[in-house]
Amino acid sequence: MSTPKRLIATDLSIDQPSEVRITIVPPDVTQAGTAQSDIKPVAGNVSRALGIGSFLMVWLVVGLLWELLAAKGILNGRVLVPPSGFLPYLIQGQGAAGIGYNKVTFDTAILATLMRVLVGFILALAASLLGAILICAVRPFRLALLPLARTIAPIAPVAWIPLAITVVGLGSGAAIFVVFMGIVGSATVAAVAALDDVPDEYRKVARLLGAAGANYWLRVIVPAAAPALVTTMRMSFFGAWMAVLAGEMAGISSGLGALIILGQQQFNMKLVMSGIVVIGLLGFVIDQLLAWVGRRLVWWEGRQQRWSTPR
């Protein structure tokens, strides 16, 4: 390391009263210090690979432990069928329950459940965002809609099932209704909180720059609240996923939820375990998909992190 030029000592004359003493201290360089080039940054794709690796490792350990306990007879393998029992069953596509018109297979159940959850989820998100903007923008809407959303939010999705079946009948319409009602209240309350939390400075700047109406809301306030809104979206999906499965289990006799209830009624535990695994995996994959969508929506946060992480 080269010694820096001592500007004060050499280039300036400092006239100080006699009681003031200024001493230029040479730089204290410790050879053992870690050089900047020695620091090895962790690349983003490496950390992602580590995440996937740890995910697979955890499930491998759980699966092996499960197999071991079932083989030793500690777990009842007929009730808690181990992976070696239900995975081939699942992979070979044998999963089905019921007969004739009432026969439900895995692929049709997955498609029905996915369609219901996505339609209900997207409709509820759109309604929540629109409702939240109206609540935050127009005082009378805050007075009228916010108490309504706060009353609907704590109602468990299953509580809507009897009403849904009575009003819409059995089938997809009822499931979509349950998903919609199950999350629209909580998503609206969360979106209002996200919009209300936008820093006052952004509001001031936007107003000073002349933003008003739709421009103010869609180009400033919604993007400023986007990180919190994305979290709301992901949390709402879990609610929607649970709502559709609960609906299918408790009366809407089709879809993944109905399939595992039929499996339980026929004591087909391979089907039940396969159903549970498929529900977990699909939920995980859709959440990862939403996380990816979220990263695209709040793209600037990714660039911000790259900038603040040593490279």
Place this chain on the structure above:
Amino acid sequence: MTELQFQHVNKAFGATLAARDVCFRVPSKSFGVVIGPSGCGKSSLLSLAAGLDEPSSGYVFLGGKEVRGIRDDVALLFQNYNLFPWMTAQANVAFGLSMRGMRQREASAKALEYLNDVGLGACANKIPAELSGGMKQRVALARALALKPGLLLMDEPFAALDYQTRKIMQRYVLSTRERTGATVLLVTHDLAEALTLADRLVLMSGAPGSVQEVIDIAAPHPRDLSHPGLAALMRKLEAHLEAEAVLSEFTADERGRMLANE
């Protein structure tokens, strides 16, 4: 003509009086600096001048007209830059122009010109998180100047910057003021900055804020703060702020009694 005038302005937030009977004037095209201790209502005065807030009583005039709401010819610069993090530097500057009716393509081209003016043309596509503090403040300044303001308000805009960047920005603001002829009102608690920039210095006392003294400084730029006149003023201001710091340890009632006994 964009003379800024505060006439007997009081500003209260609930039961708390932030500013009391504030009266001062910043002549057109001059550089006004408000200096005072923290909590003396300096920033509130800027909000009032910007039309973001209204006085509890009294009047704020700009160019002879009472300020009632936000005006097109006023820009405000904040300490924290307040650039929109989801927009590039160019989009940040273009935003105000497009909000005032300019077509997006034209606004983008104009924004690039203003970024070039502040030496940041090469950073047009960077987002605020990829810029240093000084660069962010220059983008914020470009965004403000793009609106061609008659009045430029600045709320401790250089407080978060390092010494060298602060000096560069001060010189830049002075030259910009010369070039655009805008009236400027800057709020700061940095004495050296106040004496470097001000044509008119408004010295405030704290809690509630009130004008202690208005001082005109006629000295060419760049200023040498070791000049006897400026150095003497600096000592006077230091003494005032130190006395304010001592007073701030007491409650409002105690302060009132102490001042009454003087």
